[in-house]
Amino acid sequence: MGLMHFLRKKSPWLLHYNTGSCNGCDIEVVAALTPLHDVERFGIVRKGSPRHADVLAITGPVTKQSEKRLIRLYEQTPDPKVVVAIGNCPISNCVFNGCYNVVGPLDRLIPVDVYVPGCPPRPQAIIDGIMKAIERLG
Amino acid sequence: MMKAEQVVQLIKDYVKDVKVTNERRVTAITDKQHYREALSTLKANDILHLSTITGVDLGEEISVIYHIDCGGPLLNLKLFLPKKAPSLLSVTDIFPGAVLYERDLMEMLGVDVENHPDPRRLFLPEDWPDGNYPLRKEAKK
């Protein structure tokens, strides 16, 4: 399994899912793709389907409507996988704590491997968090 | 560009307690019998932009405010409904742009908007309990 682990570390596939965030973190995740920050130099590729994902990057405080889908996404992603909570919302609900339609934080619902705090965290911090998560793969 | 005083003149037969805060803000109180005529008169004078509709739980009453851009002044046209039976007619026949704001009013405050073309939930999840209106004071979380 050493080779599989090495290959996986070389080209992890990332699924980014928004559970009701203000989009601040999401645009910084997307900014992490752009020429200046460029997550692709680490071989990280964003994929559309959970069945190909190694890393789940989750933003938002988890609204009621997004909860079921979040859990299904987690279950459909094959092992080994790692979950990165991006931004303060999945960590603590941030300013949305106490809002009636919010059911987070994230680790109430699924296991989380890495927490990247910030509102939002900078693209460099996001990439750093994802890399730390990848270290834990396999 | 309309002036605040012109707006007041247009709707004066359908409102009472008009307050012109300044050239750009007018608040007028109307009632269930007259609000549609006030809105129709505005529309007949090429005032087409309904910015939004706000509902407020005041305890015994629910106030409904139509915020209308009159090409200069912003008019806040307000009426009060009894909380025990808050109902009024849809204004989507006058302002088609009201369609989503009325759905919002229905699900958040439990105002019965009659004749609405599409009275479904807008923001709340499907399994949110019926009769629990989040913006009413007595709402349960």
Add this chain to the structure above:
Amino acid sequence: MSFVVPIGPQHPALEEPEHFRIEVKGEEIVDVDIRLGYVHRGIEEALSKRTYMHGLFLAQRVCGICPVSHSLAFLRAVEEIAGIGCPDRARYIRTIGAELERIHSHLLFAGIAAHEIGFTTLFMLFWRDRELVLNLREMLWGNRIHSSETTIGGVRWDIKSNQVPKVLRNLALLEKEVKHYIDVVGSDRTILARCADIGVLTKQMSRELCAVGPTARASGVNWDIRRDDPYAAYSEVPFKVITERDGDVLAKILVRLREVLESIRIIRHALDAMPGGPIRAEFKGHVQEGEATERVEANRGELLYYIFSKGGEKPERVRIRTPTYANMPTVKPMLVGGTIAEVPIVLASIDPCFACCDRVTVVDKCTGKTQVMTKAELRGLNK
């Protein structure tokens, strides 16, 4: 055949609460239904339980792309009821903050639109140039996204004279690039094929449905809150309201790109004409009884906040009407008569809050069957 069409750059095609349900006959769209709620958090209710200062941080986070606009509308309503004036210098700084936000947002939109029609390189270029604006925000206010420069009574930080040269330098670079993009968008055959005469909203329909912002201006509606109900320093800064006539996707893109050029001019003028003096009036936390309705021209259009106070440290009611919410009903006339391949770019053209409109269901009235299509497959329909 019915299709689930995911739009927005990051969402997989899974079965979930859809936001738009589109009925087709063959390839042609015959009806559109709107379902929102995915990002509904319960902010209006929460604001009535928090103090005004505490609530400000929540109001900013309704949207991470236009927090300055949300702050300004909220603050001005509070200041109106509380009778607090904002010092002149702060009004100019607020204007600069709002225009920097407009620039970053319009470039963000342009990148997403480019991505939706398959122009990944152009998406990267727009977002590369957007970094010039985010760098300025970080320099001026310490954060790229939620810069929180505005506060009740004014702004938190002054703009120092040694920061101005960098602002002007980045703006000059941006201006050159955006002028070039406008040329490209207006002349590139592929862009024209995917955007001209697509997703048309007529002026009459725009007014009837009460559309706002660049979406309305692209249909020829000459209306901008900055000019028509001015706030901050807009009544003192000259600028043009940009409109187009055709109301198609191309017009919506061009309006926003030209607005970026106007924003650059506004910032330059504001930096030059900014008066001296204090940047913050005192706010003690307590607001008297009263109500106020305030509007700003956010990046996507008219943003309205209504606040009702019974006197005290917390508002009784805060009502927020975002511009995307106002523009939702326009999606139907833009899509009906078009094809499903156009769905991603037409929806993107109103510059919706991503997570507000991340999924779409398409239903065939004839067969009622369901199929899932990815965005790549949808884009493939355009080839």
